[in-house]
Amino acid sequence: MNQFHVLFIDSYDSFTYNVVRLIEQQIAKGYSSIHVTIIHNNSFNDINELDNYLKYFDCIVIGPGPGNPMNGLDDVGIINSLFDEKYKEIPMLGICLGFQAMCLSQDAQVKELDAIKHGQIYNIKLTGPQNSNSIFAGYPSNFNSTRYHSLHVSGWNDAIEPLAFTSDENGEVLMAAKIKNKNWFGVQYHPESCCSELGNVLIDNFLRLANEMNIESGRITLKKSLRQDSELEFNNVIKYLDKCTSIAPLYHIDEKDIASDNPIYLEEFSISQDPNYSLKLCDAINESKFLMASSSISQNRGEWSIIALPNSDSTVFTHYDQLHKTTIHKWQDPRLNTATMKESLLSLDAINHPETNGLEIVNEDKSHFWITLSHFMKDKFVKNNQDIPFIGGLIGILGYEMGNYVSNDLNPSDILIPDAKLVFIENSIVINHCSGRLYVISLSHNFPKHILKVIKNLDIAKELEWPKTLPKGTTFDIQMPSKDDYSDAFNKCQEYIHRGDSYEICLTTQTKIIPSIYLEPWKIFQTLIQQNPAPFSSYFEFNDLVDSSENNSSLCLISTSPERFLKWNNEFCELRPIKGTVKKGKKMTTEKATEILKTPKEFGENLMILDLIRNDLYELLSQVKVDEFMSVEEYKTVYQLVSVIKGFFGKERNGNSYYGLDVFRHSLPAGSMTGAPKKITVEILQNEIEKTLNKHVNGGVRGVYSGVTGYWSINNNSDWSVNIRCMYSYNRGQTWKIGAGGAITVLSTLEGEREEMFTKLESALQVFM
Numbered sequence: 001m002n003q004f005h006v007l008f009i010d011s012y013d014s015f016t017y018n019v020v021r022l023i024e025q026q027i028a029k030g031y032s033s034i035h036v037t038i039i040h041n042n043s044f045n046d047i048n049e050l051d052n053y054l055k056y057f058d059c060i061v062i063g064p065g066p067g068n069p070m071n072g073l074d075d076v077g078i079i080n081s082l083f084d085e086k087y088k089e090i091p092m093l094g095i096c097l098g099f100q101a102m103c104l105s106q107d108a109q110v111k112e113l114d115a116i117k118h119g120q121i122y123n124i125k126l127t128g129p130q131n132s133n134s135i136f137a138g139y140p141s142n143f144n145s146t147r148y149h150s151l152h153v154s155g156w157n158d159a160i161e162p163l164a165f166t167s168d169e170n171g172e173v174l175m176a177a178k179i180k181n182k183n184w185f186g187v188q189y190h191p192e193s194c195c196s197e198l199g200n201v202l203i204d205n206f207l208r209l210a211n212e213m214n215i216e217s218g219r220i221t222l223k224k225s226l227r228q229d230s231e232l233e234f235n236n237v238i239k240y241l242d243k244c245t246s247i248a249p250l251y252h253i254d255e256k257d258i259a260s261d262n263p264i265y266l267e268e269f270s271i272s273q274d275p276n277y278s279l280k281l282c283d284a285i286n287e288s289k290f291l292m293a294s295s296s297i298s299q300n301r302g303e304w305s306i307i308a309l310p311n312s313d314s315t316v317f318t319h320y321d322q323l324h325k326t327t328i329h330k331w332q333d334p335r336l337n338t339a340t341m342k343e344s345l346l347s348l349d350a351i352n353h354p355e356t357n358g359l360e361i362v363n364e365d366k367s368h369f370w371i372t373l374s375h376f377m378k379d380k381f382v383k384n385n386q387d388i389p390f391i392g393g394l395i396g397i398l399g400y401e402m403g404n405y406v407s408n409d410l411n412p413s414d415i416l417i418p419d420a421k422l423v424f425i426e427n428s429i430v431i432n433h434c435s436g437r438l439y440v441i442s443l444s445h446n447f448p449k450h451i452l453k454v455i456k457n458l459d460i461a462k463e464l465e466w467p468k469t470l471p472k473g474t475t476f477d478i479q480m481p482s483k484d485d486y487s488d489a490f491n492k493c494q495e496y497i498h499r500g501d502s503y504e505i506c507l508t509t510q511t512k513i514i515p516s517i518y519l520e521p522w523k524i525f526q527t528l529i530q531q532n533p534a535p536f537s538s539y540f541e542f543n544d545l546v547d548s549s550e551n552n553s554s555l556c557l558i559s560t561s562p563e564r565f566l567k568w569n570n571e572f573c574e575l576r577p578i579k580g581t582v583k584k585g586k587k588m589t590t591e592k593a594t595e596i597l598k599t600p601k602e603f604g605e606n607l608m609i610l611d612l613i614r615n616d617l618y619e620l621l622s623q624v625k626v627d628e629f630m631s632v633e634e635y636k637t638v639y640q641l642v643s644v645i646k647g648f649f650g651k652e653r654n655g656n657s658y659y660g661l662d663v664f665r666h667s668l669p670a671g672s673m674t675g676a677p678k679k680i681t682v683e684i685l686q687n688e689i690e691k692t693l694n695k696h697v698n699g700g701v702r703g704v705y706s707g708v709t710g711y712w713s714i715n716n717n718s719d720w721s722v723n724i725r726c727m728y729s730y731n732r733g734q735t736w737k738i739g740a741g742g743a744i745t746v747l748s749t750l751e752g753e754r755e756e757m758f759t760k761l762e763s764a765l766q767v768f769m
């Protein structure tokens with residue numbers, strides 16, 4: 001196979017894979033395919049370690065990323081060393097950060113822009129007509145592209161040949177250049193953004209030129225002879241380098257191993273289309289239940305409600321990131337209680353005898369937790385009943401710290417909080433509010449008869465006696481960050497953005513609420529759901545130990561989330577990030593909100609996350625499309641800007657097949673809750689900002705807030721919402737916590753962001769006011 005080999009240097013950016021796929025989608029003339037090897041800018045400590053491998057590649061693309069090349073190794077790894085005189089014949093394309101490093105090597109300066117541009121589309125003007133030796137061959141004289149940069153190239157000398165500029169408040173800003181007498185090109189804008197024009201032509205031109213330049217310099221002959229000497233060694237080098245960033249699928253499943261018809265107990269009823277049906281039914285069920293309800297139906301979301309009924313056969317998985325431990329036990333196993341559980345968890349040599357004490361403790365970090373889950377589910381999959389979203393399976397909550405780049409580093413003997421809790425459900429009630437159908441389902445064919453009776457006898461005309469407001473006379477102790485602390489955090493975000501370390505930072509606050517009398521979580525849920533209807537409402541109370549409720553040790557979540565994180569089935573997955581918020585008020589109309597949501601600030605905020613989600617999907621899947629581009633959605637208290645991105649499953653070029661669970665694991669934490677680039681922004685938030693800002697709540701870890709809630713059914717349908725506009729408790733509602741925040745960009749104002757944060761906080765806090 002005559003492959004064209006591209007080496008891509010990733011700087012832990014959130015747009016890397018958008019570029020990589022753009023490269024892969026081109027057809028290099030005279031080659032059977034294009035292979036892109038991706039390494040991080042610090043996969044090798046020293047350029048000399050990489051030097052020997054460079055001859056294996058037809059060209060190098062140095063991608064975008066956080067940081068400033070002027071800061072050298074700490075910020076950009078080996079990137080600066082690539083632009084060395086001795087590599088002048090290697091065709092290189094620098095994008096944004098890569099472009100800045102390239103120009104720096106030619107004694108230009110990299111300076112902060114006066115007016116920083118993140119997620120903004122600008123008209124790029126070429127300096128003149130371009131010949132066939134230009135990366136802009138075949139381009140019109142100007143075109144539109146997205147910019148993501150705080151820094152820019154200035155003060156260059158004639159080693160740099162400018163190819164394109166844009167103009168804005170900063171004056172003329174250099175957008176593309178070629179280095180004279182070297183095979184190096186670069187662009188400051190982002191050709192891979194979904195809002196950039198002609199990005200594919202740029203890459204195509206570069207690949208063509210790279211090939212021509214290699215013929216001229218003799219690099220192509222060198223590569224050929226390397227392969228002729230030993231094809232095996234050549235392939236091994238590529239494989240070795242590919243390992244720097246390759247991702248193994250969590251599990252592999254042979255279609256033929258999936259039960260094609262595994263009859264489940266399923267009884268169907270016709271029910272009233274009363275939107276409160278699932279609440280009324282749940283209210284009439286006295287046993288433990290989890291509810292994922294729709295209290296607002298709109299555009300493919302919220303048409304289903306699920307009532308999951310855990311019982312003594314239900315397996316409960318709890319992961320503690322701070323301990324690197326997972327516990328596995330049955331729901332309300334009589335042999336286990338809160339004290340024995342805590343003792344076993346904290347003891348170094350826990351006795352692990354599941355057959356005698358009912359408790360299995362697995363020493364694993366969170367990355368292995370996913371494997372534990374996939375192994376548990378692997379032999380349970382069925383092909384039947386695909387049209388019902390949930391027929392039984394895992395259901396529960398994953399906290400923010402279950403995501404990548406973030407950790408729960410609290411001292412476990414001070415606060416022991418679970419980072420994930422999932423229960424395998426065999427009995428459930430699934431309701432389609434649009435068709436008015438109710439399905440009673442049991443995987444074990446033992447659906448409780450008395451609950452069936454409750455369904456049959458439910459008097460839907462009877463109004464619920466739920467409180468519209470909580471009992472009078474209850475007072476609440478409410479603790480939240482001070483105005484000064486918020487303002488310090490905001491200013492810090494701005495500093496990181498100005499330095500070029502981040503493009504957008506989702507800054508969040510946590511508020512702690514202690515009611516003067518005990519209020520049942522279920523009652524609070526009923527009150528909240530009326531005040532803030534949402535397509536992803538959920539009620540979870542994990543009384544999974546016999547004494548959970550007596551000891552107030554249960555994890556509770558009451559959510560009215562508007563945001564889907566991820567939904568998947570066998571064919572595709574869908575993400576639905578919300579970014580861009582306008583508060584509702586007397587004078588606010590949909591038209592006005594739409595106008596505001598399309599201004600550069602909100603547009604940029606959404607575009608950044610949209611491009612980030614494309615990247616998250618492209619990391620694993622080669623087929624990704626933007627299904628909906630920035631639609632305005634109306635909720636009870638806010639208008640929101642929403643985009644929909646879809647990825648399709650299939651065999652990938654590396655021979656692997658990925659499933660929904662792989663996408664799930666790799667896309668957490670949700671990009672809309674982090675900002676971009678994800679890795680550095682998550683680290684900045686956790687280590688430099690939120691630990692101080694939110695020290696009064698769980699030492700600054702986000703916990704349940706910013707995590708996800710949902711299910712993974714054995715028919716491989718799965719749906720997860722983002723835990724926002726919600727309240728959660730680790731002590732069964734003795735104290736509640738509410739997180740709220742929003743994306744800070746360079747266009748944010750302190751007052752505007754604080755108000756937006758309060759608007760979101762109030763959507764849940766209102767029940768207590």
Ligand SMILES: C=C(O[C@@H]1C=C(C(=O)O)C=C[C@H]1O)C(=O)O
Binds near residue numbers: 580672740743760
């Ligand atoms: C952070 C929150 O919301 C997130 C931030 C949004 C924004 O910045 O516009 C919008 C929706 C959510 O993804 C929250 O509700 O607390």
Ligand SMILES: NC(=O)CC[C@H](N)C(=O)O
Binds near residue numbers: 066067097501
């Ligand atoms: N997108 C990028 O590559 C950004 C490069 C650099 N960190 C800047 O902010 O200008």
